[in-house]
Amino acid sequence: MAIVEAARAKINLALHVRARRTDGYHELETLFAFVADGDVLTIEKAAEDAFAVTGPFAPALAGEGDNLVLRARDRFREAFGVRKPVAIRLEKNLPVASGMGGGSADAAATLRALARLHGVSSDDPALMRCADALGSDVPACLLSTTAIGRGRGEALMPIEGAPGVPVLLVNPGVAVSTPAVFGRWGRVDRGGIATDMSLLDAAGLGRNDLQSPAIALAPEVAAVLTLLEAQPGATLVRMSGSGATCFALFQNIAARDAAAERVRVTEPGWWCLETALV
Template sequence: MTNPSSRSTVLSTSLTVFAPAKINLVLRILDRRPDGYHNLWSLMQIVQLEDELSISLSDKHSSITLQCDDSSLKTDPSNLVYRAAAAVLEHSGRVIGLDLVLAKRIPMGAGLGGGSSDAAATIIGLNQLLNLGWSREKMARVGQALGSDVPFFLFAPSAIVEGRGEKVAPVRIKGSRWVVLVNPGFPVETKWAYQQLSISRTGVRPLSDVHITLGKASALSWESVLQAAENDFEASVFKAHPTLHRVKQKLLAEGAEAALLSGSGATVFGVFRDETAARQAQSSFQTEPHLKVYAVSTTSDF
């Protein structure tokens, strides 16, 4: 738990960082804050589906360039990787040229935190490449301005996340599991999901005693985590997208210990005891080629 979630390989003037996806094993949406955002309580875990980011120092220019193998992703200054690189240079006072190349593997708009993980990986990579010596707390403060999920990836692999996402308490989940991720190929907009949640519910359920107990522990068992698994977005998102509810039921029928929507969607995941069970469940979706299905591990060390 001593290292941020992204792993890397480094040369003297270049570095490659791997940015993992995340799942929400618990996601409770609580009261609305004065700033308009909602307080949340989530138990988050990274999984071994990773984007790959190459960072190179350039002596040919003093700007930031970004390339991506997914043409649907903008590579202009609005991109989270670009913004993260610019933020690191601003906070460190460095004026240098950077060439960034992003290989996308995590589906976009999927509830898997791909953009936030890419931003965190950029901060981690530049901290290492430029020998900045920033602590995880310092990197998280820079990342918080970029997106609510970014700080988590600096304290992963597992953590309780509260507030807007800025309060991150690392926790150890003993052992590992395999996870089958099923993405339907369409996104669910987070803003829309929050709007639907506000319309559909009559009040805010307080945090349960089970979740409060989880939040006080420094180490958890998978059994205790999966018994507490829930996602407040499921009812409204499943109502609008019945296919996602069908995917959840199929994962459970295939032997998942738990199945859940991740984030606000649209990915649904099932947790399995071992790789064999996960691969078997993955193969059950072969007749549905419009779905993107991954079987990945939740190893505790990246």
């Protein structure tokens, strides 16, 4: 029987860079949130290992020998001592290198699916250790719930979310290098994220410290933000992660859908997705 796992897109409602660490990473505070849509991962027992990628963004992963999905599979096997072959199919619906944690979400979905396949509890600490070893965003994607992330992003504190809030995701079709964006951070600590208020209030008072560095590398990000900020009913507009995807939260579904239509007419080459917070 095939096991299907949603690999929901991650957005950073706020992302504060606090310091550069001696290990080369950066000390962060971020508001992780997840939306209803994303990639889809399917796993089933097989006679031999197999991995296939389908979906609109599959070509971007063609020939990638070190896919995070396969690294997650191998990490799970090492941690839990299982060697049975599996066939994995990834439906790649999200743009690659886009600030939505697509690869991290795919890896996390792989861990969850393998846990289900082999009867491992979803809260087994070894599962989170696997996630942490795979990347800074993978622990958050493993939980796929609203949380404050600290450290590299792996120190998580789940908080009350805002499920159902309409979201519009827009990507201008450019990929930006995460190391290059962090490299342009100005090394100024502008303070942490408020924790004594609701998620949306804290997000509104927050910022993305990587937004300006990303715009310096990819001016298209500024064009996306400008267009989203002009949409009636938009309550919060920001870039996610290190870019280039930007998001807008809306007062209602009708305002979001009308904005999506205007974006598609104005910039038909941009990727655009109507979704909602979960």
